Amino acid sequence: MIEKEKINWIYKKIFTIRFFEERIKKIAKEKTVPGYLHTCIGSEAICVGVMAALNQDDWISSTYRNHGHAIAKGCELNEITSEIYGRKTGICKGRGGSMHISDFSKGMLGSFGIVAAGPAVVLGAALQEKINKSNKTCVSFFGDGAIHNGAFHEAAGLAKLWDIPMIFVCENNGYAEATATDWHLNTKELSDITKAYDMLSYIGDGNNVFKVYDISKKAINEAKQKNTPIFLEFKNYRFSGQYEGDTQLYQPQEEIDKAKQNDPIKLAKENSSKYGLNKNDLEKIINEAKEEVDKAFDFADTQPWPQPEDALEEVYVNYPVEINR
């Protein structure tokens, strides 16, 4: 049984992310913002379902496709949009951009542009929790494209060897950039790759937010109870291209049409009455989400640009000579 408050939270977040990413697609098309943009349309249920099982001070890492994780982890919408617009009041003071949306005060260790950089960093946070006998949950999000990278394997091997109860969350969205997952996998299932580490793994429907939540919650408990890492593979579909502007010619139309039947937003709507939300409740949540997203984008547009020399700040904690000599 999920409490009512959590159900409302889940619905609010899942719609917020979808509206947010649709708005990103729009501004990308209009070319009104600088920089690379990667949207997560199709991953909303994974972002929200996993985060529903976490506390705000639990640790996560994300990737360049991070908007959904950041929103679900509790980062301020105004600060996210301002960052994407490159403004001084952005979540990273305009120094990060869309690929690096991350707020340490909300438990985000970082959103990394390098594929598979996150798992080892989360391993370190989890090691710290273990050494300090603390109990924060540590989760690394990455895509199916990351599972061939050595840094992922090195982190997985050490996590198992050291009995670190971290959670690896693989969003298997069918594509690593422009390459289909079924082509790049050497194993039948993606999660089979963890067999080399004798690591517990579970496969879940990444389109159903409640299933994601349920599996994540159980996995977190099991990992802590058994003092072991757990690998979660959530299957979904990447409706977004690798980046905004991607022609997506490699994604066949019939595949997209089929995937749309399991669109996480569609499923969430269909399931709403089962979770005690009537039509009015749902509409209210949807309208609120839409309104908040619109407000955040309007806000970003009014925000000041950083001064050019702001580029010189916070490279180090302490540096006794001038950075820009």
Add this chain to the structure above:
Amino acid sequence: MTIKTVKDAINDALVQSFEEDKNVILMGEDIAGGKGREQYQGTQDAWGGPFGVTQGLYTKFGGERVRDTTIAEAGFFGAAIGAAMTGLRPIVELMYVDFAGVCFDQMMNQAAKVRYMFGGKQKVPMVVRTVVGAGFRAGSEHSQTLYSLYTHIPGLKVVAPYDAYDAKGLLLSSIKDDDPVIFMEHKRLYMTSCEVPDDLKPIPLGKGRIRREGSDVTIIAIQRMNLFAEEAADELEKINISCEIVDPRTYSPLDEELIFQSVKKTGKVIVVDESNPKCSLASEISSLISEKCFSDLKAAVIKITAPHTPVPFSPPMEDFYIPSTKKIIDAVKKLKDV
């Protein structure tokens, strides 16, 4: 006053840091040794790293804080970053700096950048201890210095002590520092020794040292090159040439003022660097001097470096590769006549 080797001075600094701060941990390959054979007597702490520098730490502080890793540098370097961000002060050992390539992403793209690109909310107080240097007949993949590789990256600090005094004082500072520090130990200097006070205070990063005062020529020497600079200066003193030796000790931050002061005094400069010449500390320091002290110079700066080749194995070739006392003497004589 106690006479200490560089190796023991580093071990002392580690022990002291472990005792002072429970958040200090150490990770690396065989930094203890004997993992998996705990049931046999005498197997534990068998190595202390390939040069024995960390020996005794595992016995003294236990496996929770002194962690032997798999041969997976990207894995445990990444872990050090996450651990540092969340409150520990990890020290990781990169067995040889030549292995930088397998974990360079972690230092270049994560350790160096998370503070900056995520808006200044995080810090990464970690230290990479690594072994550098030629002259050990260790071949091309175990002999480089690569100082400039890390010095190039904004967000990283780079420290390379010459003697035991600096090794201890600078390592104490590096561990207390809130930024990621690359601490480079020269394998040919481990067994050299000097006086090290037992109560030595941390030496601030970014402060160079005048190893020898002189008036005719300034020799700026990088790490082990201080040895050859001293030998050259001794020889030259016999023919009444006075050399000033400047040891910058840390390369990022670099004590530019100390260098400029010496250049103003002598007007003649030699930079000695064991690294390959292109985009090296030697070329960086030389360019800085040309830019900031042009009117003080009586001659062009002379750079003495290794050639633009990998480090060769065979002794005659390797000895040719490394800058020598003779090369420094010749260069000083050439400058003296200007």
